[in-house]
Amino acid sequence: MSGRPADTPEEWPVSSSTAPFTGHKTGVRTDRVVMPDGSVHGRDYQTHPGSVAVLALDGDGRVVVLRQYRHPVRHRLWELPAGLLDVPGENPLHAAQRELYEEAHVKAEDWRVLTDVYTSPGGSDEAVRVFLARELSAAEGERYEAMEEEADMELARVPLDALVRGVLAGELHNGILALGVLALHAVLTGEPDGPRGGAGEGALRPAQAPWPARPYPA
Structure with missing residues (x-):
């Protein structure tokens, strides 16, 4: 392969589709998928509205993180501020700004x-957009009243x-946190014109960049 690899959209025929479970936010769908050889096989997967997450970096090189109990894995995990795209067609940037305000009472200019x-x-259609937020300051107004697991969250910078080392040491397990901090490390240490073609600041896309996985009005 020459050049940079990229994923490509593709859709195999579906002979039938059922939804054996539909929850408040997510569900389960069973599709009968026609394979290239003509055979048909069932595929079960979680349907998901999509999510946004925010890696908020302050002027001292610290990341805003939250520690929250996650019952399915029986762990209290360090995570980035994040949330569901609750409103169909919602602008993901607006959702990310809301989540940063609600979970950390922080706003960002960049x-x-x-x-x-x-x-x-392999098992879910969840798509997540991770934003980098900088030029942080305290949000105005009253703090958002957290409920359920969120009421017990711990906030830190x-x-x-330290987060990069924690991910590589197997001490931090949230996938979006790991992805975010390693991606930012690549950006900040990359040399776009160097022999290894690092990432660098120029690799970052605008906050309103298109997102084919979860299209939204311009």
Whole structure:
């Protein structure tokens, strides 16, 4: 292969589709997919509205993180501020700004797209856009009243290099946190014109960059 690899959209025929479970936010769908050889096989997967996450970096090189209990894995995990795209067609930047305000009571002046990802494409259609937010300051107004697991969240600011070391040491397990901090480390240490073609600041996309996985009005 020459050049930079890129994923490509493709859709195999579906002979039938059912939704055996539909929850408040997510559901389960079973598709009968026609394979290239003509055979048909069932594929079960979680349907998901999509999510946004925010890597908020302050002027001292620290990242805003939250520690929250996650029942499915029986762990209290360090994570980035994040949330669902609750409103169909919602602008992901606006959703990210809302989540940063609600979960950390922080606002940011500089926003960029850090990366886009499918979290578990073998079993879910969840798509997540991770933003990089900089030039932070305290948000105005009253703090958002957290509920359920969020009411027990712990808020901290941790140096980026400590998070990178934690991910590589197997001490931090949230996938979006790991993706975000390693992507930002690549950006900040990259040399776009160097022999290894690092990332660098120029690799960052504008905050309103198109997102084919979750299209939204311009």
